[in-house]
Amino acid sequence: MKEELITFETAVLAKSFGFDQNPSYGFYEKTGKLWWSEWQNGKEDYICCTQSFLQRWLRETRGIEVWVTPLFNKEYKVNWFYITLYQHPNFLCSYEEALELGLYNALKTIK
């Protein structure tokens, strides 16, 4: 059992939004290959971290809460999970910005 790391795609997206915290897990190079060494702030490298680390970064720097809730069936077994996104009001400036964030995230969930 191990910590779940973010994928290359998520790492690229995180960097585009200013994610620059280095938890020393390693980094992805632009081909998507994961290197287990210290990130050297390369322009075409992307920080790799655990899912929970990025979750904390979103919470503490952007005020965005992401959490996962299990769904139970009649036998009280967990079949599915769903995600919830929530942004603290003090991080928002206007209705439009809030809605933009919601729309952006909603679109990103479509496969």
Added chain:
Amino acid sequence: MIEEELIGLETAILAKEKGFNERTLYVYKETFAHDIEDHHTGNEYHNEYVPPRPSYYDYFTEHDHEVCKAPTQSLLQRWLREVHNIHCWVSPETYLNFNYHYFMTGGYTHMKDGFPTYEIAMEEALKESLKTLKTIK
């Protein structure tokens, strides 16, 4: 500086009692460095970084003074979910005062609110979840 949140010593000892023995980057070790003191026993502990390479890891885990593993909150949360089918999670009280509450489910659902931070709520959730497990001798 954002860091991974390790579970506290009390929770770590509880996790060990309940059978948690996964590989972790950190361990709690008995020390003379006066870093952490267990108020129940008066013993002193600190958590020590274990480099993520097997050879170093083996060296450290064979060390006599290791007290217990110091996993991140998320790893212990995963262990509870995958090994014991206990789900615990934390979410903000969005319509109240922006504190946090936790939920845990494992045969029954338990919820508690009023925690000032996500990490404090999660620590409490993990501890309560562990308490529902049988102690492994």
